[in-house]
Every structure is written in structure tokens, then in C-alpha cells.
Amino acid sequence: MNIRTLCLGILSFKEASGYEIKKMVEDGMFSHFIDASYGSIYPALTQMLAEGMVTVRAEEQSGKPDKKVYAITPKGQLALGCAIDVLPRPDKFKSEFLFQVLLMDNLEHDRLAEFYDVRLGELKAELARIRECCTAASLHPGHKFVNGYGQAVIGAAVTYLETMRDEMLAPGSGAHTEAAE
Amino acid sequence: MNIRTLCLGILSFKEASGYEIKKMVEDGMFSHFIDASYGSIYPALTQMLAEGMVTVRAEEQSGKPDKKVYAITPKGQLALGCAIDVLPRPDKFKSEFLFQVLLMDNLEHDRLAEFYDVRLGELKAELARIRECCTAASLHPGHKFVNGYGQAVIGAAVTYLETMRDEMLAPGSGAHTEAAE
DNA sequence: GTGAACATGTAACAAGTTACATGATTGA
DNA sequence: TCAATCATGTAACTTGTTACATGTTCAC
Numbered sequence: 001m002n003i004r005t006l007c008l009g010i011l012s013f014k015e016a017s018g019y020e021i022k023k024m025v026e027d028g029m030f031s032h033f034i035d036a037s038y039g040s041i042y043p044a045l046t047q048m049l050a051e052g053m054v055t056v057r058a059e060e061q062s063g064k065p066d067k068k069v070y071a072i073t074p075k076g077q078l079a080l081g082c083a084i085d086v087l088p089r090p091d092k093f094k095s096e097f098l099f100q101v102l103l104m105d106n107l108e109h110d111r112l113a114e115f116y117d118v119r120l121g122e123l124k125a126e127l128a129r130i131r132e133c134c135t136a137a138s139l140h141p142g143h144k145f146v147n148g149y150g151q152a153v154i155g156a157a158v159t160y161l162e163t164m165r166d167e168m169l170a171p172g173s174g175a176h177t178e179a180a181e
Numbered sequence: 182m183n184i185r186t187l188c189l190g191i192l193s194f195k196e197a198s199g200y201e202i203k204k205m206v207e208d209g210m211f212s213h214f215i216d217a218s219y220g221s222i223y224p225a226l227t228q229m230l231a232e233g234m235v236t237v238r239a240e241e242q243s244g245k246p247d248k249k250v251y252a253i254t255p256k257g258q259l260a261l262g263c264a265i266d267v268l269p270r271p272d273k274f275k276s277e278f279l280f281q282v283l284l285m286d287n288l289e290h291d292r293l294a295e296f297y298d299v300r301l302g303e304l305k306a307e308l309a310r311i312r313e314c315c316t317a318a319s320l321h322p323g324h325k326f327v328n329g330y331g332q333a334v335i336g337a338a339v340t341y342l343e344t345m346r347d348e349m350l351a352p353g354s355g356a357h358t359e360a361a362e
Numbered sequence: 363g364t365g366a367a368c369a370t371g372t373a374a375c376a377a378g379t380t381a382c383a384t385g386a387t388t389g390a
Numbered sequence: 391t392c393a394a395t396c397a398t399g400t401a402a403c404t405t406g407t408t409a410c411a412t413g414t415t416c417a418c
Contacts, residue, residue, distance in 0.1 A: 001277045003378075009284050019397055029283070033276040040378050042399055065385075065397045081287050088277035088296060090303055095214040096182045096269035098330060102210070102323040103190050106262050115269060122271055142283040145349055149279060149341055156337030160330055168326055184406080200369050221406050223371055246369045246413070 001083070003040040004048060008072055008080040011054060015071040018042050029133050029143060032126060032150045033091075045070055053079055101168075113169045120161045127154045182264070184221045185229060189253055189261040192235060196252040199223045210314050210324060213307060213331045214272075226251055234260055282349075294350045301342045308335045 010021050010030070018041045025036045048054045053076035059067040072080070097119045104112050130150045191202050191211070199222045206217045226249075229235045234257035240248040253261070278300045285293050311331045 001280060006280070009280060012284065012287065017397075018399090030280075033274050033279045035273065035275065035378090037379055038398080039380070039400080046399085061396085067397070077287075080284070084281055084284050084287050085289075085292060087299060088281055091274070091276040091278060091300075092216065093214050093272070093274050094216065095272040097272060098214045098327050099182060099187070099190060099211075100265055100269055102327050103193065103261070103265055104323045106193065106258070106265050108266075111266060118268060119272075141349065142285045145345060146279050146283050148345065149338070152337045152341040153334055156333045157330070160333040164326060164329065168322065198369075199371090216406090218407055219370080220372080220408075227371085242368085248369070 001088070003036055003044045004053075005080065005083040006034060006036060007041060007044050007048065007070075008053065008076050008083070011070055011072040012077065012080055015057075015069050017059075017067045017069050018045050019067070021045075027129065029130075029146065032130060032154065033146075048076065052076075109169075109171065116161070116165065116169060120158065120165075123154055123158045123161065127151065127158055130154070182269070184217055184225045185234075186261065186264040187215060187217060188222060188225050188229065188251075189234065189257050189264070192251055192253040193258065193261055196238075196250050198240075198248045198250050199226050200248070202226075208310065210311075210327065213311060213335065214327075229257065233257075290350075290352065297342070297346065297350060301339065301346075304335055304339050304342065308332065308339055311335070 006025070007021055010016060010024060016024070018038065021041055022036065022038055024030055025034055045054065049056055049070070052073060054070045054072055057069045057071070059069050061067055097115060100107065100115060101112070107115075130147055133147060187206070188202055191197060191205060197205070199219065202222055203217065203219055205211055206215055226235065230237055230251070233254060235251045235253055238250045238252070240250050242248055278296060281288065281296060282293070288296075311328055314328060
């Protein structure tokens with residue numbers, strides 16, 4: 001799925017500016033399974049405007065620069081429908097953290113502990129954020145499902161990291177501790 | 182983390198050919214959190230050979246073309262150590278499936294059901310595969326941890342999809358069923 | 363005899379990110 | 391006054407993927 005489809009999907013819920021789309025992807029409902037930068041959103045919007053997939057409306061704001069609010073058109077709805085109607089590619093998960101844990105023999109114990117706790121903190125923060133989203137996330141079944149999915153999966157990760165913490169970070173479990181034996 | 186580091190990391194466990202590295206990334210211990218294609222592995226290996234990070238040994242094979250078995254050098258170990266010693270970037274998860282569920286109003290019920298069950302099947306298969314890995318996965322704490330992480334997270338996803346299946350796929354829960362009311 | 367698995371490699375291409383450019387307002 | 395937030399946009403750059411090129415053996 002490309003950025004164009006992502007923008008159309010978001011606009012199908014609610015008209016928004018490029019800036020707002022980025023914000024939604026960054027800290028909203030979409031944050032835990034989608035990514036997009038300004039450098040991809042703005043060109044996509046401009047392009048789709050030329051193709052009649054979306055319309056713009058300049059919204060004046062005191063002080064701040066004008067906001068360009070985009071809305072999806074029937075043509076855009078159609079394109080969205082087509083893009084959505086194909087079997088999704090398998091989910092993709094990438095983790096440098098897990099790679100580093102795998103290679104823990106090459107890492108000092110304290111360093112591993114640091115990375116471990118940073119990661120655990122990130123996961124907890126992410127869990128807290130999507131839990132908040134949920135409160136606001138209305139009754140829409142799609143929203144509820146996606147939110148619940150995030151909570152289930154990230155919750156499982158947090159639980160796992162917490163239960164394994166002692167075992168993994170106990171002195172004597174990794175390399176660089178040969179002296180202890 | 183780039184492909185070079187990935188190759189070094191794998192070679193730090195065991196010497197291997199480019200083809201074998203790909204296989205490990207594809208169906209081994211690494212499969213659920215890393216990706217790499219031949220088009221990135223082979224050039225990385227060639228490059229690192231020129232830089233003295235790895236060595237090669239041509240292994241003759243009856244029939245099949247010679248296998249080029251790479252092994253990590255002390256210089257490569259050092260480079261790996263440095264690459265590993267930086268705070269990992271946050272994990273990244275991408276899901277077209279969740280995006281489609283979010284947009285379920287734009288999708289026919291049967292289509293959603295199809296995607297749902299395909300995804301559930303993929304997750305179950307993945308879970309089964311990493312469970313098998315575990316059996317062989319020795320006692321190395323890093324391996325055990327990563328394998329357990331995968332099982333915890335994917336297991337949670339499977340459980341979630343299974344418990345939500347009826348609710349999500351029941352007729353009358355989505356769009357395109359307005360006629361039923 | 364046809365396709366899959368083994369095995370290596372390259373070049374064109376896709377897609378999106380980073381960094382830059384600009385500029386006002388607001389809060390610390 | 392310095393950083394952050396709001397706001398849009400472009401161009402160079404990274405990174406890796408896809409598709410192609412080549413060739414053998416084994417199983418169905």
C-alpha cells in the first residue's frame with residue numbers, strides 16, 4: 001500500500017491538511033502500523049489533486065500560514081475502493097532491538113540493559129498512547145478492532161519483556177561476564 | 182541497521198553462503214523481524230570481502246555450482262561490535278491488513294472475511310514455524326529470548342483474531358449490509 | 363519435460379526519507 | 391531569545407527490491 005492510498009483512506013474519514021494527516025499517522029490511531037513523512041504526503045496530495053481524487057480548500061488562519069484542507073472526491077472514493085480490494089501483503093515487522101539481543105554476546109551487559117529498558121519504556125508509552133486513542137475512538141468497529149489489536153500485541157510484548165527482564169539482565173547470563181565464572 | 186550488519190551478525194554465529202543467509206532470514210530464527218533479498222545480500226558480501234570484514238572459501242559441490250562460504254574476520258567482528266553498540270531504532274510494524282480493516286466500510290463483507298482468514302492463517306503458520314525453530318534453537322539465551330518474543334507477540338495476534346472473528350465477520354456489522362436493516 | 367531448489371550475480375527501478383528552504387506565533 | 395508548534399513544499403539521496411541472466415540436478 002502506498003502513500004496515496006493512505007491519504008485517501010484518512011480523508012475518507014475526515015477532510016484534513018497534509019500536516020494533519022502526518023499528525024494522525026504519527027500519534028493517532030494509525031501510528032502503530034503505518035509510516036509516512038511530509039516528503040511523501042505533500043507530493044501525493046498535489047498529484048491526486050491534479051487527478052481529481054481530492055479537492056482543496058484554503059482555510060485562513062490568523063498568524064499561521066493558510067491551511068490547505070483536502071477532501072476526497074467520488075473518484076477518489078472509487079480509487080480507494082479498488083486499492084483496498086486486493087489481498088493485503090503480509091504484515092511486516094522489523095526490529096533492530098531483537099537483532100541486538102540475538103547478538104548479545106557482542107554487547108556489554110550494561111549496554112544491553114540500557115537498550116532493554118529503553119525499548120520497554122517505548123513499548124509502554126506506545127501502549128498508553130493507543131489506550132488513550134481508544135477512549136476517543138468511538139464505536140466504529142474498524143477503529144475498535146485495530147485499537148484492540150494494537151493493545152493485544154503491544155501488551156504481549158510489554159508483558160514478555162517484563163517477565164524476562166531478570167533472566168536476561170541477571171549478571172552471568174551473557175558474554176563479557178566470563179570473569180564471573 | 183543495514184544489510185551489511187545483518188550479514189556480519191549471521192556470520193558471527195556460523196559461516197555461510199549468501200544463499201544460506203537468505204534462507205535463514207526467510208525461514209529461520211530471523212524471519213519474523215528481518216528482511217533481505219539476494220539483490221542486497223550478494224553485493225554486501227562482495228563489498229565486505231574487499232574491505233576485509235569477511236573471507237571466502239569456495240566449496241565444490243557435485244552438480245550444483247560452487248558455494249562461496251563466507252566467514253567473519255576479526256575486523257568484521259569489530260565492525261559488528263560497533264554497529265551493535267548504538268541505541269536501536271524503535272521497532273517498526275507495518276500492516277496493510279489493519280489498514281483495510283480500518284476501512285472496512287469500503288469493503289464487501291465477503292472480501293473482508295477472506296482477508297481476515299488469510300491473515301489468520303498466515304499468523305498461525307508463522308507461529309508454528311517459529312515454534313519449530315525453538316526446538317532446534319539450542320540454549321543460547323539470545324535465541325531463546327527472540328524466539329519467545331515472537332511466540333508471545335504472534336500468539337497474542339492469533340488469539341485476538343480468533344476471539345474477534347465472530348464479532349467482526351458477523352453479518353450486519355459492516356457497511357454494504359444496509360439492506361439487512 | 364516441467365517446475366522447484368540450489369547457487370550467484372547485476373542493473374534498472376521504486377519508494378520513501380532526510381535535509382533544506384521559509385516564515386509566523388507562542389510559551390518558557 | 392530559544393525552542394517548539396503550526397504549515398507547506400522540493401530535491402537530493404538512501405536503501406533495498408524486482409526482474410533479469412545463467413546453469414545444474416532432482417523429483418514428479
